[in-house]
Amino acid sequence: MATRFVAAAGQRCSRLLRRRVLARNISSNDVGWVTGSLSGAKNLGGIVGCEGKTKDRARLLVSGPDATGIVASFSQLLYGHGCGIDDCTSESSEEDEDQELIVVRDRSVQLQHHGRMFFQRILFDHTNLQVERAVVEKEIKSMCQKFGMESHLSWGDAKRRMALFVSKYDHCLWELLLRHRAGELCCDIPLIISNHEDLRAVAETFEVPYNVFPITKDNKVDQEQRQMELLEEHNIDLLVLARYMQVLTPEFTDAYHSQIINIHHSFLPAFMGAMPYHRAHERGVKLIGATAHYATTDLDQGPIIEQDITRVSHRDDVRDLIRKGRTLERNVLVSAVKAHLEDRIIVHRNKCIVFAE
Numbered sequence: 271m272a273t274r275f276v277a278a279a280g281q282r283c284s285r286l287l288r289r290r291v292l293a294r295n296i297s298s299n300d301v302g303w304v305t306g307s308l309s310g311a312k313n314l315g316g317i318v319g320c321e322g323k324t325k326d327r328a329r330l331l332v333s334g335p336d337a338t339g340i341v342a343s344f345s346q347l348l349y350g351h352g353c354g355i356d357d358c359t360s361e362s363s364e365e366d367e368d369q370e371l372i373v374v375r376d377r378s379v380q381l382q383h384h385g386r387m388f389f390q391r392i393l394f395d396h397t398n399l400q401v402e403r404a405v406v407e408k409e410i411k412s413m414c415q416k417f418g419m420e421s422h423l424s425w426g427d428a429k430r431r432m433a434l435f436v437s438k439y440d441h442c443l444w445e446l447l448l449r450h451r452a453g454e455l456c457c458d459i460p461l462i463i464s465n466h467e468d469l470r471a472v473a474e475t476f477e478v479p480y481n482v483f484p485i486t487k488d489n490k491v492d493q494e495q496r497q498m499e500l501l502e503e504h505n506i507d508l509l510v511l512a513r514y515m516q517v518l519t520p521e522f523t524d525a526y527h528s529q530i531i532n533i534h535h536s537f538l539p540a541f542m543g544a545m546p547y548h549r550a551h552e553r554g555v556k557l558i559g560a561t562a563h564y565a566t567t568d569l570d571q572g573p574i575i576e577q578d579i580t581r582v583s584h585r586d587d588v589r590d591l592i593r594k595g596r597t598l599e600r601n602v603l604v605s606a607v608k609a610h611l612e613d614r615i616i617v618h619r620n621k622c623i624v625f626a627e
Contacts, residue, residue: 333420
């Protein structure tokens with residue numbers, strides 16, 4: 271039964287990839303390589319926690335100038351070392367006016383890039399990997415150099431370490447901790463950082479160490495330095511601002527580029543500052559929303575990961591707007607964190623390419 275299921279899944283994915291790559295004018299040889307790689311997918315059992323992810327499933331993200339042969343090259347590379355491709359998703363951007371036609375000459379191939387960008391996520395099973403991981407990593411690096419691309423490889427057997435930053439609002443903190451306890455967020459949460467004592471009881475409920483750094487205008491830089499030392503001590507690689515009501519300094523955001531996720535209401539820039547829901551209610555808004563994005567030196571202007579909205583009307587009072595807004599914030603933040611933990615995001619300039627689950 272399992273074998274028939276895997277074969278059927280491989281055939282469906284193969285047909286899907288065939289349609290996609292043919293639509294992008296990739297040669298039939300490329301399709302053959304992909305189909306062969308998909309047929310090697312096997313051993314999807316052994317499910318262990320974290321939403322049924324298996325410990326032997328790795329994720330490879332590649333991005334760079336679009337060119338014929340990319341899909342085939344990376345697929346064959348993995349398949350040639352005994353890896354089975356469970357899922358392969360690719361996207362191409364429209365032509366970039368800022369890029370000129372580039373011709374890259376290699377010993378065996380001439381590639382023409384027309385300013386269009388290519389993004390790909392490959393989920394593969396490395397149970398039967400026939401070489402050392404370092405060999406695969408080196409060959410991926412070499413392949414990226416040939417195509418002028420960048421890559422990120424996660425072998426999937428080491429959990430990310432996530433720190434939560436909070437102030438006084440508790441709804442996002444509760445949601446993240448509950449989802450983590452339920453096994454929906456595949457990571458470790460070794461600590462919570464706050465500038466107030468208010469949410470210590472929540473942290474203690476989940477037995478997560480709660481660290482308070484009171485921040486004033488005079489001590490902000492020193493306190494942030496202490497925070498970064500604590501993060502480094504615990505090997506933190508993802509920071510989530512779960513309604514942390516402090517503006518991070520450029521030094522802090524630069525130290526964790528594309529590793530800080532922030533959540534806020536989607537009234538910006540119309541209703542900036544305090545009491546946005548009250549002012550939105552006075553204006554009679556018809557939609558409210560929430561936005562999760564990577565934090566950058568430009569306040570609330572970082573690459574957007576996830577957004578959602580809901581309709582409101584004149585029948586809703588301020589409390590209704592706040593309640594609906596907090597529900598959106600919880601769900602949007604969790605979706606953004608999951609996408610990051612599952613390596614489904616590629617940041618290109620000031621936008622995020624987010625692959626579906």
